[in-house]
Amino acid sequence: MPACPICASSQTVKNGRIHNGKQRFKCHECGRQFVEHPQKKVIDQNTREWIDRLLLERISLAGIARVAQVSEQWLQSYVNQKYAQVPRQVQVTPKKRGLTIQCDELWSFVDHKGNKQWVWLALDADTREIVGVYIGTRDETAARQLWNSLPPVYRQCAVAYTDFWAAYAAVLPNKRHRAVGKETGKTSYVERFNNTLRQRVSRLVRKTLSFSRSLENHIGAIWYFVHYYNASLLV
Incomplete structure (x- = not known):
């Protein structure tokens, strides 16, 4: 049985299959369910924040995908959602007269x-x-x-x-x-x-x-x- 990717325990057992038929395992030590050699990459918060900063630079989405090592499809979806949530009104400091x-x-x-x-x-x-x-x-x-x-x-x-x-x-x-x-x-x-x-x-x-x-x-x-x-x- 493969070791748990979280706690490295070898106390794992088969636990059914995921949607595409691939074998799923469960760790007796920490309870984590996982598959061996997963194809779907989890994009962590640090990578998302890094991408947020890269979007402020003169870099194409294809370039950002290569640098951040994410798929262009995922990045496009992420960007679509992010830009849709951007406020369309200026946020400025309070002003008085003489502007x-x-x-x-x-x-x-x-x-x-x-x-x-x-x-x-x-x-x-x-x-x-x-x-x-x-x-x-x-x-x-x-x-x-x-x-x-x-x-x-x-x-x-x-x-x-x-x-x-x-x-x-x-x-x-x-x-x-x-x-x-x-x-x-x-x-x-x-x-x-x-x-x-x-x-x-x-x-x-x-x-x-x-x-x-x-x-x-x-x-x-x-x-x-x-x-x-x-x-x-x-x-």
Whole structure:
């Protein structure tokens, strides 16, 4: 009889068969039931936490599966579940008046380059926190969704610096909207964050084989990194 994989006891007996007909054993010492040479790998908590960190780096899912030594099928299922649970609302520190935000749009795509998905971002110029996010088309409706994603204090008080894209002028309050060119430096922080996103989220690299095939996962991956980025500013 095979030894118990938990306590190494040789006091084991046959104990029926599992669903695929393979012999099951039971240990008299610790009570563990097991099969010899199991094919299904148990992914422990340490490996899951490691994968969570790898998802924040510019690594494809296939690369993560190779490094973590898990199957791509299991990893895809794990990622689907994780991204579905990511909150789709910013979590920022409390603010008062005198706020300034910078807004910009980042091009991306899902499945093929014809399916464009623009990442709209609003960044607090003082704290560098991402305070607004929307992923979708590049039109007035999307600009309004970005505006609605801002915490109330920003919609009430903040001065917003943007480029000259017409959708901003149609949505943002006229008295608090400043359309400026890149040479002013008034949108430099959010433009720099765009570069950070492309460097850290592999599905946003311009020429990539790691592009998203699911819009939900595309959105989830971006929100996952945004929450991590905001939290890192507090450390």
